[in-house]
Amino acid sequence: xxxxxxxxxxxxxxxxxxxxxxxxxxxxxxxxxxxxxxxxxxxxxxxxxxxxxxxxxxxxxxxxxxxxxxxxxxxxxxxxxxxxxxxxxxxxxxxxxxxxxxxxxxxxxxxxxxxxxxxxxxxxxxxxxxxxxxxxxxxxxxxxxxxxxxxxxxxxxxxxxxxxxxxxxxxxxxxxxxxxxxxxxxxxxxxxxxxxxxxxxxxxxxxxxxxxxxxxxxxxxxxxxxxxxxxxxxxxxxxxxxxxxxxxxxx
Numbered sequence: 001x002x003x004x005x006x007x008x009x010x011x012x013x014x015x016x017x018x019x020x021x022x023x024x025x026x027x028x029x030x031x032x033x034x035x036x037x038x039x040x041x042x043x044x045x046x047x048x049x050x051x052x053x054x055x056x057x058x059x060x061x062x063x064x065x066x067x068x069x070x071x072x073x074x075x076x077x078x079x080x081x082x083x084x085x086x087x088x089x090x091x092x093x094x095x096x097x098x099x100x101x102x103x104x105x106x107x108x109x110x111x112x113x114x115x116x117x118x119x120x121x122x123x124x125x126x127x128x129x130x131x132x133x134x135x136x137x138x139x140x141x142x143x144x145x146x147x148x149x150x151x152x153x154x155x156x157x158x159x160x161x162x163x164x165x166x167x168x169x170x171x172x173x174x175x176x177x178x179x180x181x182x183x184x185x186x187x188x189x190x191x192x193x194x195x196x197x198x199x200x201x202x203x204x205x206x207x208x209x210x211x212x213x214x215x216x217x218x219x220x221x222x223x224x225x226x227x228x229x230x231x232x233x234x235x236x237x238x239x240x241x242x243x244x245x246x247x248x249x250x251x
Contacts, residue, residue, distance in 0.1 A: 093189040093190075094148060094190030095148050097111075100186040102184060103180070104176070108138065108172050109139055110142055113142060125158070130172075132169040140158065148189065150193070152228045153226075176246055183198065185197045221233070233246070
């Protein structure tokens, strides 16, 4: 028997096995299909489909691409604008109620300085209301035209200057001209706040002619300022004539 003849039974056996497998698959396929259709209604589509179906490339996705989604979130006119966080408004400090100057041993109550009309009808500050009485020491007055601490302008405080040689009590600002640059001034306010300032200068301005030019020099210290400061005011010069005013400016 030749070599090729010896392999013939094996080849026929393999071919027959493959034919049997193919026949089994052909016969089982309709059975499986009918079973799935009958038992698995989820495979059925109740609506009619127009043929031919569109090509995949012509179908537009209804979901935005990643870059489109980002663009819509950032630039969409329908995106609500975030509401900015409001800047808290600081509470008002209120008027000054207490003045402390450690370097000249001053710790005194502060009150609004009242006004009155003199015989000529001019408005004057009633500094007599600040004098000491049998029940209290001198007071310090805050002028009605000045601001309160924290309001960014000039805080003007007025006090008397006299000593025990002339009166039974010493004026609260009798040692005001002894203040030096860098000395601390502390203001306590009605709402419980405390503000610290430091002396920048001490000046004595003449108050003799009371001319317009002379008064303008005083207004530099009594008027509003572009930055917050404290101005302490008292009389200066010879006793009785008080021919000057002493100003202490602190920031």
